[in-house]
Amino acid sequence: AFILHYTFTLLHYYTFIFISGFIRAQVPPPVTPISTGRVVTSNGLSVHRLSYEGQVIVVSWANYGRRDKTTCSHGRPVSxxxxxxxxxxxxxxxxxxRCNGTNMCEINTNMVCTCDPSVCTYLDITFTCVPAIHSVTCQESQANLQCGEGQVIVVSWVNYGRRDNTTCSHGRPVSQIQNVHCSSPSSAEYNNCTVGASNTVFGDPCGGTYKYLEVVYDCQDPE
Structure with missing residues (x-):
């Protein structure tokens, strides 16, 4: 069984406003409350699905294992x-x-490694659902994040790398799209309105792989 608990929270991010061709730091506006969820799935269930139409998922924490004696304990021996x-x-x-930046993902718990076969384990995920725009820019191109006049850009998640073998794959040799576990840990440091999707900006997290930049953002009215 799984436990699904929703709360509401306010997220604050550094935001930027584009004025007369320049980027100016802006005090973050109050962000519209978005749903925050926690899902716990016992390893007795093979697949867990997260699906939120019109929103994107941003995972803030995940663990597969056991951290207390009560979660997913029904019918289990004390040992x-x-x-x-x-x-x-x-x-x-x-x-x-598998989940960040998408509105639907499935996690196969049978594919997740367990730390001890004798322990009844479970997958514990904490995430938020953001009403946002998902921008994808192929390597060596420019990502242009745009909002309406008078609005500010609020970035919630960024990744430079490769998470599947279909995105930005046209005309690329198979060898350049096979590594689908490629991400740059420095991605979240860049919140500008125009960002180059390149190794020069983000570093090269996986040599030989043709990468792309993903940005999840929302347009907000400043206070």
């Missing part, structure tokens, strides 16, 4: 609930690669 320090270090990368 399977004792190890509360069970964590798979690849949990966050596994979930964010």
């Amino acid at each position: 399977q609930l004792q190890n509360v320090h069970c964590t798979w270090s690849g949990s966050m990368n596994y979930v964010t690669t």
